[in-house]
Amino acid sequence: MRVTKKKPLRWARFALPLVLTAVPTMLAAQIVAPGGVIGTALDRLPLPDLDRLPGGDVSRRLTDVRMDRLESLVRANRGIVEFDDRRNPAVSGVLILTDPSEADVANAARAGFAAIGRETIEGVDIELVRLAVPNGQSLGNAIKALRKQMPGADISADTLYWPSGLALTVIAAGVQTASSRPVARPAIGMIDGGVAAHPAIRGAIEAKGFARGAPSASAHGTAIASLLIGSGAVRGAAQGKSLLAADVYGNDVAGGNATAIARALGWFVQRGVPIATISLVGPANPLLGKTVASAQAKGLIIVAAVGNDGPAAPPVYPASYQGVIAVTGIDGRGRALPEAGRAAHLDYAAPGADMLVAALSGKTARVRGTSYAVPLVAARLAQHYPLQAPARRNTAIKALDAEAQDLGAKGQDKMFGRGLICGPCATR
Numbered sequence: 001m002r003v004t005k006k007k008p009l010r011w012a013r014f015a016l017p018l019v020l021t022a023v024p025t026m027l028a029a030q031i032v033a034p035g036g037v038i039g040t041a042l043d044r045l046p047l048p049d050l051d052r053l054p055g056g057d058v059s060r061r062l063t064d065v066r067m068d069r070l071e072s073l074v075r076a077n078r079g080i081v082e083f084d085d086r087r088n089p090a091v092s093g094v095l096i097l098t099d100p101s102e103a104d105v106a107n108a109a110r111a112g113f114a115a116i117g118r119e120t121i122e123g124v125d126i127e128l129v130r131l132a133v134p135n136g137q138s139l140g141n142a143i144k145a146l147r148k149q150m151p152g153a154d155i156s157a158d159t160l161y162w163p164s165g166l167a168l169t170v171i172a173a174g175v176q177t178a179s180s181r182p183v184a185r186p187a188i189g190m191i192d193g194g195v196a197a198h199p200a201i202r203g204a205i206e207a208k209g210f211a212r213g214a215p216s217a218s219a220h221g222t223a224i225a226s227l228l229i230g231s232g233a234v235r236g237a238a239q240g241k242s243l244l245a246a247d248v249y250g251n252d253v254a255g256g257n258a259t260a261i262a263r264a265l266g267w268f269v270q271r272g273v274p275i276a277t278i279s280l281v282g283p284a285n286p287l288l289g290k291t292v293a294s295a296q297a298k299g300l301i302i303v304a305a306v307g308n309d310g311p312a313a314p315p316v317y318p319a320s321y322q323g324v325i326a327v328t329g330i331d332g333r334g335r336a337l338p339e340a341g342r343a344a345h346l347d348y349a350a351p352g353a354d355m356l357v358a359a360l361s362g363k364t365a366r367v368r369g370t371s372y373a374v375p376l377v378a379a380r381l382a383q384h385y386p387l388q389a390p391a392r393r394n395t396a397i398k399a400l401d402a403e404a405q406d407l408g409a410k411g412q413d414k415m416f417g418r419g420l421i422c423g424p425c426a427t428r
Helices: 047-052 055-066 069-076 102-110 139-149 219-229 258-270 286-297 374-384 390-403
Strands: 028-033 036-042 081-083 089-098 115-121 126-132 155-159 188-192 205-209 243-247 275-278 301-305 325-330 348-351 353-358 364-368
Touching: 069 081, 069 089, 081 139, 089 102, 089 139, 089 258, 089 286, 102 115, 102 126, 102 139, 115 258, 126 258, 126 286, 139 155, 155 258, 155 286, 188 219, 188 258, 188 374, 219 243, 219 353, 219 374, 243 258, 258 275, 258 286, 275 374, 286 301, 301 374, 325 374, 348 374, 374 390
Parallel strands: 188 243, 188 275, 205 243, 275 301, 301 325, 325 348
Antiparallel strands: 028 036, 081 089, 089 126, 089 155, 115 126, 353 364
16 A cells, blocks of 8 residues: 655644544544533535545645644543643643753743642653643743753653544443452553443453543543453453553543553553553653553563554654554455554554454444554463563563564565454454
8 A cells, every 4th residue: 555645734633533423434533522522513425435435635634624624622621731842732731840850840840930849750751740820821831941941951841642542432321430449460451541341351350540530431441442351242362361451531621631541551560461452642841751661671572553544644652662562453355554643663564454443332333443453462462471571572462463464565665564463353
């Protein structure tokens, strides 16, 4: 499949997940909000037509669908969500200093940025200080001003990250959350929304919330969990494994932020989790980047989605961080999803279209997106890397490489990475 190069577009225009509604042949874009979705927009492009469009036309369609979605989120939630200096949505009125010196904190205070919280993220040993933006300053201007005052410090907004795939609804009020109980043996980790109780999800789950109202049942988290440990109507690729489910959304409009994801990664390291799935996408962030690096050094392997923002979109994170296993999706005919995004690197492809997953209704739904390729790769990698052991990482990756079925151009390429993993794992 030939990819036409286009001028990169601002990340903010492509930050939302490509999702399907209950109408299976249409595309939609969704925005996370407490108790549900605000601003759902369907375009008029049937999926078969999407598969036939040239790459440039796909990008234009995606641009049409997503245009003004983030602006709508910010307008509807003033005082909670705000744009940072790069037009990325973030927690309003708050800046983060990552691993600051005492001089950094004092300098920030003199510049009018008072410390409102300080913590060390357990497991990864990263310190952060939360600063209040002075009254009257926008988040974007505040970041620029403080960076000018303190050019050597790691200063950022608490940016938000979005599910990278289908969700019939993001949060579902009144839906029962899956039972949680302590898991003794090493488990696969999942950073996402909460997991609903479902007949197809019978494996051991230990859930923990990292946002207001978490853990709460979500469609996206439930779908990913079913592809990992599902049995019966949905046969997960890691049946029999235990799952540590970190809900970073809850019912919080500003959930899914960098701080929540960093805390979840720290929890995984503490609990000895060897493999973590993150089917979320967003911008680079100093706190998240340092946390990912620390977690990897301690033995956690992170598998993440490249997103569904199209080939013209800028690289997304955490998939683009060094050492993270970046995964794209293919359809049932072995073709790369035309809406698949691009990370700074690409490791593997896995099935990601017309996948059967557990739905909040207690039944099943069909999904599409790079989100759903991630758990399949993570499940296979878990077979080669059952324990946190940094010295065994390369051996595990080589074992997974040996499973990869070469697609597209011979050898590693930008469309399929090092090849297809877990092709027979596609749920139908």
